[in-house]
Amino acid sequence: MVEQDDRLSRVFGALADPTRRDMVARLAAGDATVGELAAPYDVSLQAVSKHLKVLEEAGLVRRSRDAQRRPVHLDAEVFDLMTKWIERYRQQAEERYQRLDQVLARMQGAGTDDTASADRTVSADIPHEQRGAAG
Amino acid sequence: MVEQDDRLSRVFGALADPTRRDMVARLAAGDATVGELAAPYDVSLQAVSKHLKVLEEAGLVRRSRDAQRRPVHLDAEVFDLMTKWIERYRQQAEERYQRLDQVLARMQGAGTDDTASADRTVSADIPHEQRGAAG
DNA sequence: CGTTTACTCAACCTCATGGTTGAGCAAGAC
DNA sequence: GTCTTGCTCAACCATGAGGTTGAGTAAACG
Numbered sequence: 001m002v003e004q005d006d007r008l009s010r011v012f013g014a015l016a017d018p019t020r021r022d023m024v025a026r027l028a029a030g031d032a033t034v035g036e037l038a039a040p041y042d043v044s045l046q047a048v049s050k051h052l053k054v055l056e057e058a059g060l061v062r063r064s065r066d067a068q069r070r071p072v073h074l075d076a077e078v079f080d081l082m083t084k085w086i087e088r089y090r091q092q093a094e095e096r097y098q099r100l101d102q103v104l105a106r107m108q109g110a111g112t113d114d115t116a117s118a119d120r121t122v123s124a125d126i127p128h129e130q131r132g133a134a135g
Numbered sequence: 136m137v138e139q140d141d142r143l144s145r146v147f148g149a150l151a152d153p154t155r156r157d158m159v160a161r162l163a164a165g166d167a168t169v170g171e172l173a174a175p176y177d178v179s180l181q182a183v184s185k186h187l188k189v190l191e192e193a194g195l196v197r198r199s200r201d202a203q204r205r206p207v208h209l210d211a212e213v214f215d216l217m218t219k220w221i222e223r224y225r226q227q228a229e230e231r232y233q234r235l236d237q238v239l240a241r242m243q244g245a246g247t248d249d250t251a252s253a254d255r256t257v258s259a260d261i262p263h264e265q266r267g268a269a270g
Numbered sequence: 271c272g273t274t275t276a277c278t279c280a281a282c283c284t285c286a287t288g289g290t291t292g293a294g295c296a297a298g299a300c
Numbered sequence: 301g302t303c304t305t306g307c308t309c310a311a312c313c314a315t316g317a318g319g320t321t322g323a324g325t326a327a328a329c330g
Binding site: 168169170180181184185188202203204205 | 305306307308309
């Protein structure tokens with residue numbers, strides 16, 4: 001599912017910008033209009049509008065209507081997508097780390113010298129971001 | 136602390152690329168050399184080397200030496216930084232959502248009509264990503 | 271009605287990013 | 301010493317991202 005892949009790219013990409021992260025942070029406290037959001041930044045309203053488009057396309061934000069205003073609402077669900085991705089590989093890495101520790105401890109006990117290229121530098125045939133099976 | 140801000144930008148930015156995310160996923164299963172990492176992708180070794188530089192500068196990865204090889208190791212600690220950022224605002228948004236639900240429920244009970252502009256569209260003076268006080 | 275408010279769209283500029291190729295460098299192999 | 305392997309660095313190119321200004325639209329206000 002390249003769709004999911006795409007989505008994740010857009011979400012991470014959206015949050016790679018400090019202004020956009022700041023907007024998300026502020027929207028967590030409550031909806032706001034474009035003008036309100038733009039106020040603290042030293043950029044044009046159009047630039048802020050663009051940022052919001054990026055956030056919207058990443059699914060982080062929704063825009064509705066209220067007369068000529070366009071209230072922006074944080075859609076916190078996408079956070080789960082990121083958290084899941086992060087958690088999966090964090091855990092995997094930690095488990096591996098612990099296993100390596102055990103291996104090293106055992107080797108120390110046995111007095112083996114060649115610890116370096118023992119279990120590390122794993123070959124490349126590993127599930128690539130669960131291609132076609134993403135949650 | 137713009138440093139932290141910067142870091143987060145680099146981390147999110149690094150993970151905004153699907154190839155780089157894939158690399159991280161594979162590195163979670165074990166260290167690998169540049170060549171091993173490059174193998175599955177249809178790009179030059181130099182391009183992969185560049186990607187690794189981005190990951191390294193984001194603090195996601197460390198590179199050591201083993202003769203002419205440069206084994207790459209995933210540094211899963213940065214994940215915490217991201218997770219913390221995400222969790223903070225997710226929770227905030229969820230709490231707010233629940234509070235809004237309560238307000239709306241109370242309003243329905245009282246038969247108030249003007250639910251729209253009641254508590255929503257909060258003004259913009261909100262802690263901006265905790266400037267100067269980031270965790 | 272025309273004006274003001276709150277925005278978006280379009281065109282443009284600049285700089286960063288992801289890719290390329292070609293050269294170079296360090297360390298094991300011969 | 302030379303060759304090969306495994307990589308990095310440098311230069312270049314095309315595209316895209318973030319910024320700008322100027323014009324246009326939709327709804328309230330006078």
